[in-house]
Each structure stands twice: as structure tokens, then as C-alpha cells.
Amino acid sequence: MALRNVSQVFHTKRGDVPAVRDVTLTVGAGDVLCLVGESGCGKTTTARMAAGLARPTSGSVEFEGEDVDTMDSRRRHEFRRAVQFVHQDPYASLNPIRSIFGTLSSPLRRHGLAKNRAEAWEQAKALLERVDLTPAENFLPKYPHQLSGGQRQRVAVARSLTLNPRLMIADEATSMLDVSIRVGVLRTLTRLRTELDVGFIFITHDLAIARYFGTGGKIAVMYLGRVVEYGDAHEVIDNPQHPYTKALLAAVPDIDPDQRHTHDPGLRSVDIPSLTALPSGCSFHPRCPLYREGDCDTVPPQLAEVSPGREVSCHVVAGDAAERDGAAR
Secondary structure (H helix, E strand, O other): OEEEEEEEEEEEOOEEEEEEEEEEEEOOOOOEEEEEOOOOOOHHHHHHHHOOOOOOOEEEEEEOOEEHHHOOHHHHHHHHHHEEEEOOOHHHHOOOOOOHHHHHHHHHHHOOOOOOHHHHHHHHHHHHHHOOOOOHHHHOOOOHHHOOHHHHHHHHHHHHHOOOOOEEEEEOOOOOOOHHHHHHHHHHHHHHHHHHOOEEEEEEOOHHHHHHHOOOOEEEEEEOOEEEEEEEHHHHHHOOOOHHHHHHHHOOOOOOHHHHHHHOOOOOOOOOOOOOOOOOOOOOOOOOOOOOOOOOOOOOOOOEEEEOOEEEOOHHHHHHHHHHHHHHO
């Protein structure tokens, strides 16, 4: 899966809202990409475009090297089967008047993966066991309201596995769960990623969860529709470069009070600009502690490589990196 310079603009009575602006990302089989940022930064809109649920205003979405918009009906059918979505609220995403067996058997029967009820029952049972809902026979006849939040989310994950996907998109899939249950669901998703060699786009506002689930993968930090930092998960978390990433890390609770000061953001303002009235130049400059008059408030920064595999959208950070490279030579 690849997003190539995708943008999404919503037209409203208050004006155009650039929800996503010029985002380029890739994720392969068995890879994990964590999209991180505060509410309203464009994470979910980006994921919806990746899943084919929304068409980008500009740019392209590619699956296995082919533009989704130019696919014929057969290829688009394959794409829709290969990319599955796990929503934030499991209760809202499950049909309340359909049993768990009905929920899991419907795609199996619809796509010819189960020829009769008996086959569908056995496959649905295996799916529940795969997501650690056992004994599965006890859950299949039940309805969503009879399950806990964690159990419902596991059912949602099982449903996304019915068609053997190659990419799963989890949109804040653990944010509505208790902390103890959250860890269990994350472990299940991590195991599935390894066992099935399925790619993941994992959306979260919590960098602690991104650190846990994104191990061995990539993190893209988004701010007001743009990716402002991208790199290996452990590098972004342990050595943040963009001041916004540092601000997000400073907001993560830490039991060690001395450790919290290592990423003190020192923001100039806590107010987030409106998407209908974005600041000139860098969108983050009204809040940025590194602000320098000149480029910061006039020229929008582009993602630039500041070290191997590490990209940051910041004039100051990119300039400092260039100076270090020059001195090293």
C-alpha cells in the first residue's frame, strides 16, 4: 500500500478545510505504520483514503503498484477484500441485532468462503479462537450487548480477518478499552501481524501505545494534515526531532518526574490554529519554541531527511542537520 502526495479538502459553509495535505506513506506485508497526532490532525481521513472509503482530492492511492482509482471492477473487488478496517468503537461498528455468528458468517457466505452453515460455523469458531475468544462456542450465539468492550473489539478484529486481508487499518482500536484489556488486545494484534504477515496502519494519539505496537515499524507524526516527522518507531520515540513530537511526548505520563523534563516542549502557545485559517509558512510556527523569523512564517517546510531513514518537516531542524553534515565533511 502506498499513498502518493494525497490531499483531502472538505468544502464547508465556513470555507475549505484541508484535512490532509500532501501526505506520502508506504506500508508493506508484515510492516506496521503508526499514525500519531492529536484529534483533528487528519489521521482517520488518511486511513479512510488508504482503505478506499474516501477518494483523495489530489494524489493517488496505490495497492500492489496499481492506482486504486484506475482499477477495473475485478481488481477493485480484490482490493476491498485485501484491506480491512477495525473501527474505534466496537459497539457502533457491530450490528446490534445480529449475533456474533451472523456477523462473522456474513462475509464468509457472501464471498463463497463457506458453502453452508456448518462450514461457516467452523470457520467463525476458528476466527474467534485466533483472537483469543474461547471457548468460541459460548460467544457465537451471543449479541454485541452481551459482551464486554474488549470482547466486542476482538470480534471486530475477527471480522476483519474473515477475508484473509493483506492490510489491516486499526483506527484508535484500543482507545475505548480499559488499560488492562488494552494490553491484551494489542498483544493479539501483534501476534496476528507476525503469524499472518499482514501489514498494519495503526492510528493512535497515544505515543506510549505507538511505542508498544510499533516496535520494528515506522511512526508518522501528523499535525494539521501534514506529516511532520517520520522514521523508525524507536528512533522517533527515543530521539524526537520535531518540536511537535517533543510536545506529544511531554504529554505522556511518566512515573519518573526527572524523565518528564527531558522532552519539555516549551510551547509558545497552547492554541491550535483552525484548519480554515491556517498560519502562513509552517503551520506549527505560532506554537513552536524553535521559531525563527523569516522562513518559519513565510515558507512551508517540506519533509527532509535529517539522518538515514529519518525525515522531519522543520526549517530549523533541517538547517541544523545540514550544518552538522557540512562540519563532518
